[in-house]
Structure formats: C-alpha cells, structure tokens
Amino acid sequence: MNAVVAGITFRALFGRRRVLLLILLPLILLALAGAFRAGGGTDTDVLLGRFGITALLPLVALIVGTGVLGAELDDGTAVYLLATPVPRKTIVVSKFVVGAAVTVVFTALPEWVAGLIAFPDEPRLVLAYTAGAAIGSIVYVAVFVALSVLTRRAMAVGLLYVLVWEGLLASFVSGIGVLSVQQYTLAIARAISGAGDAVPATVSVATAIPMAAVVVGLAMWLAVDQLRSYRIAGEAT
C-alpha cells in the first residue's frame, strides 16, 4: 500500500465529472427512501435489494472501479507510476483500496441511511443489507480493477457483465448465481439478517463467502500480473 499512489488516485477520481454521478446516485436512493417512508412502503427487498444492491451498487462500483486505474492506463499517465521501482502489486492494491473505500462510502453508507429512513423498525435487516453492500463493493471493485488492466474496454465489459450476466441470464439460468457478485452480496445480507426469504438470494452464504474471497484474490492476482506486462504501443496514436 503506497500513500503516494493512493493519494494521486483519490485526487484523480474526484477531479472529473464522474463525481457528480457518484453523488447523484446515492441521493436518488435517499429520495426513494423518503418516498417509501411517506408512502408507507414495507417491501425492504425492493428498496434496499433491488434498487440499492442490484441497481445502485454495481453502477457506482463500475464508475469507481474502472476509474481508479483504467483512465490512467488509457491516456498514458500510468507510465509515471509504472516507470518507477514500486512493485506492481503495491500499485494495484493501493488503487483497489481507494476504489473500494470510495465505493463503500457511496453505496453502503447511503444504503444504511436509506434503510433507517424507510424502515426504522428493522435495524438488523438494514444492517444486513449495509454489510452486504460493503462486501459487494469490495468484490465488485476488485473485479472492475482487474478488468481495467485486462482490456481497454473495461467499462463495456463491466456493463455487459452486470446487465447480461447478472441481470438477464441470472433470471433464466439458475446455476449462474455461483458466479455472480450480486448473489454473493444478497446471500451475505440474508445470512446476517436472519430474515430468510425476505432477502432473496440464489446461493447459500456457505458458497458466497468463499467464492467472494476467491474472486477478489483471483482478480487481484490477474491485475498485478497483467500490469507487469503493461505495454505502450509502438508509434503514438
């Protein structure tokens, strides 16, 4: 973990227009929570699960996860980090930590606040969703950071993953949950909440936790290895 890399990453993330989106999205969640509170909504899964975890979390994680490394690799400023003796592992980990932390702040924290606003009588459930979102943030960011190194079209691939793999296919093919970050998140939330089917998930927590760990480990390893082979193309574009 290198403070210089982390510092630059943090500043780079908040210097662009992306920041507006990062703030806007959780605000929509909070607005929705307010509407729920006012309208007497009781379905926690819809607000915290479908909106918070299925819609909001992956999008924020995608914006942040591809932003911490992808942008630099794309425009060539990564060279200033890479043409130094800092181990590639340190670079990746530092960026990952910043990305995960920012995502947690912009998803899990609003999730918690929204839950408290809309469902003040169910603190344990709200906490469960928050914890799930926090872990989900970590896993998603790891995956998207790895994607940033593996391909130049990380955001497109990430979108495909979220929409097609997790969104579309998961409703048709039941086994997919094992490879879906969304399901890990929901499974963990379900386990913590003790609320059973109020939190729908297609995998058990016993599968979700180790799979999440494996995914993070694999993503980090891939990212580091590929970063060691980062190439600058021959003649400039």
Next chain:
Amino acid sequence: MNIELRSVSRWYGNVVAVNDITMTIGPGVTGLLGPNGAGKSTLLHMMAGFLPPSSGTLTIDGEPTWRRPEIYRVVGLVPEREAAYEFLTAREFVVASAKLHQLALPEQAAERALHIVELTEAADRKVGTFSKGMRQRARVAAALVHDPQVLLLDEPFNGMDPRQRLHMMDLLRAMAADGRTVLFSSHILEEVEQLSDVVQVVVSGRLAASGDFREIRRLMTDRPHVFTVRSTDDRKLAAALMAQPHTSGVAIESAGLRVHAADFGSFTRALATTARDHGVGLREVIPADESLESVFSYLVRR
C-alpha cells in the same frame, strides 16, 4: 551504463516494426533518427521495459528490461504522449515521482530537478495550466529526479520553441557530460545534428547506419562528395581537376568551384598536389554536403 541490443525484432502480426537490430548505446548523447513510422518509438519503449522484443535480447547494464521494475532505479523515461496529471502542481508531480522512486529526500531532489529544468517559479501552478513546453519540462524533471544513469526521451523537442529547445539541449549535454547515457529520438535533422555525439539511423525498422554522421558520410562511397573550392585561378584549377580520374564533375560558380568527387580519399590527397602543380593557390576548401540531411536523405532513399 550501456544499452545492448542483439538481433532485436518486434512484430505485430504481419507488420514488422523493428527488424533485427543490433546496437550498443553507451555514455554520451545518442540520437535515434528516422522517418515517422521507422520504429524509433518501438525501440525506445522496448529499451524502457514497456514492450517485450519478439526476438533477440535487449539489456541495460546486462539486465533485460521487460517485467523488471528494478531497472527504473537507473532508467528515466520521458514518453512521447503528453498526458500528465493535470490536477497536480509541477512541484507535487515531481515530488510524487521522487517519492515513488523511493528517494531518501524527495522534496530536495524535486527542487533540484525543478531547478535544472528551470521550472522553479512556475512550480506551484497546476500542470494542466502549463504550455506544451513547460509540461514537457515538468515531465523531464520527473524523469530525472532520481538521477538516472540512463535517460530515454521520445521526441523530446516536439512542440518546443527555439529557446526551450536550446535550453533542453544544454541540459541533455550536461547530463551526458557527467557520464550518463542519454538517448533521444527525433525525426528533425537539425536537432539530432546539433545535439548528438552518435547517431543511430533507423529506416523501416532496420538500422541503416550508426556513428558520427560525418564518418557515415564518408562511408557513402557510391555518392560523389561535393566540395566548394576557392582558389587564385578557379578556371585553371577547374580544367586541371577535370583531367583527374576521380573527379566526376566541376561547375564554375560565382562563389567558387563546385567539385563532385567520386572518391573522397583520393580527391583530398590529389587536390593539393594538382593545385600546386598548376601554380594555383588554394584559398578555401569546404565540404558542401556533409550535413546530416544529405546523409539522411541518402539513407532513406536506398
């Protein structure tokens, strides 16, 4: 510290960017010269460890460059792309570079580097507000903050005004005078001519020539050398030279004689003798085409 290339090639599918190049780059300023698309950037990126050779070996001080971040302790790279961290001030940028190079006293090293590139006054402005030349200087400062033995610069004079260019040339000469290996690429002949001790000419991925460009010129024997000769009696000398076997042409111009000589060696030896034998005094003998430009255009057209 030497950069050694042995039979280095790099291809992308069917396109060969670098074709079996063997060369050694030693201390001093070396200019990598070639037309656009010749493979200069590819070579530089391979030397900088950002591209693996498809075949051959490429080492700096005996160690290969690919996938070895340790080489950056002794190598500094100034890439061609202008992108830099716009939101950092020049000072922050160079200090960050110093810290990333794990220097013991990063702020002082940064101050020194900024001083060398003459950015001290503007050091607290954001790089995003800099002109092209200033940005370039900031990037050079970041590349030499850790006092590298090898400095690689890809088209460093792009977008610089004449004053900045002179300044950068002085800087590079000073670094080379300290015993460092400085390699820069360019397609601008005047820059390379003025700055390099040694020139490596790359054309279409192949090494077309290396060394002092004047020496290279002499080696180009299938092209007549051109001399401008002023003497006490040009016409008489012209007639005498035309009778010589190694003269391929003489033109009488207002500035003097323009002589085309097929063989540099024989001509230079014979000129003085011929002049003396005919009672003509030589005032001035100037090689007229010993510029890098003529060398270069010759090599490119081969």
Next chain:
Amino acid sequence: MSEGGGVIYDIGYQRYDGPRLGRRNAVVSLYVHGLRGVFGLGRPAKAKVLPWLVVAVMFVPMIVLIAVMSRTGTQIERYDFYPFQLQAALALFLAAQAPELLSRDQRYRVLPLYFSRPISRGDYALAKLAAMVTAIFAITAGPLLVYYLGSVATLVHSPADARHQTAQFLLGVVNAAFHAVLLGALGMAIAAFARRRAFATAAVIGVYVISSAFSGAIQALPGRSGDWAVLVSPFPLLENLRVWLLHGKPIDDTLTGLPASVAVALLVTAVSIAVLVRRYQRLSA
C-alpha cells in the same frame, strides 16, 4: 536539373466545376451514413456484433412464434408485448450505438471537418438523431411486420380476421414509432455529452437501470399512491401511452392518466432534442 525557365506539367489536376449538391444532400448523406454506422455497415466486423445480436434478439422470438403458430394453428397475440418485454435489448442497443454515432466524432476531433461544410451544427445533430430514430424504428417495427406476415399466412381465414390483424399491426407500428422517437431522443441527448464511448454507454444504461428501478420501487408502494412513478422511466411511460392512446391491453395493471403521460412524453422528447442540438451548437470543436 532545371535549365532556367519553368514548366508546369499537366498531371490531370483540375478544379471541380461541376454541380455542388448543397446542404440538403449533405444532411441526407450524413443521415444515411449514420444509419449504416448504427448497424455496423461500412465498419469492421467487431462493430457489427452488438447491433446484429440485438436484431436477432428482436426478430428471432417472432420467427419462432410464427413457426409455433403454423404448427398449432392457434393465435398467440404478440403485437402488444413488443417491445416492452425486450426493453433490455433495446436499451442495450441504444446505449451501445448512440455513442457510435456521437462520441467517436467528438473523441477524434473531426467535428471541425463536418462544421466547415454546408451543414449547420443543428443539421448535424438532427441528422444523427434521425438515423438513430430510424434504426430503433426498424428493429421494433420490423419484427411486427414479420409477425404480421406470418400470421396472415398461417392463421387468417376470413376478411374479418385479416382486418383485425392489420389493425393490430398498424397500432403496433405506431407504438414502435413512439418508442423510436422518445428513446432515440433521450439516448442521443445523454450520449452527446461524453467523449469516451464506454462512458456514454454507461450513462445511458445508468439512466435506464436507475429510472426503471426507481419506477418499479415506487410502484411497489401500497395502494395507488405510487402510480405516478410510471412517468419516471421511459419504458413504463411508453407502455402507459400505448395502453391509453392505442387501446392496447395493459401488461400489468398500474396506470396513470392519459394527459400526464402524453405531456411527460412530449416534454422529455422535446427537451432531449433541444439539449442535443444545443450541445452541438455550443461544443467547441
């Protein structure tokens, strides 16, 4: 070497003195070029994958349906269900291809080349918009046409049947037109603000996902208090319009009033088009 005096040789270099086709032709060319680009025609193979994949997704179910109907002889009405049930595919198409039309020109800074021709900035924006609207219309109305022809061929046994089929088909086509205009305008307006294609794609998808989720969540509130949320997301809004204006059968039973739907739909479309045009007028190319 020259001998003094100069000669200019005729190598066939000539001034163009022929007719110049002018602005209208330029706009039409830009439109056609854009339309081709949306489907990846005239572009490398990689650019064809996604649009044609979506085309397949839109058409194949209809083809399968016709095969089933010709076997079993029973009618399965599908005019109403298109394209709402395939909204994800449509959203993906828009998200992927709107940046193809707009972001590439911005990123590679070729806009000055366009704007120094007879077309105005507004022309450019509208021509591209028309291309996208046409494309969406093609992939939403196209399957309906296939279905119509298939139904007529296999199931129609009387003029009354034929009239019914034709009426349903035409209503479906109008619905497709609404979709094309609203979605096209909205998607293009969003995509116009991003230089990088992937970011534009993410923005369009983001709007789709978040607005759908928001709308769905509000509608899940007890009672009818949440029905207004239909207006917040484009697909439910269009579905609402279809039920009211075209007297279609609703898919689920949350409805909101007709005037509100029409007003919101018109407003969104008009604002999107205005935003798109203004963006290009103010863009420093």
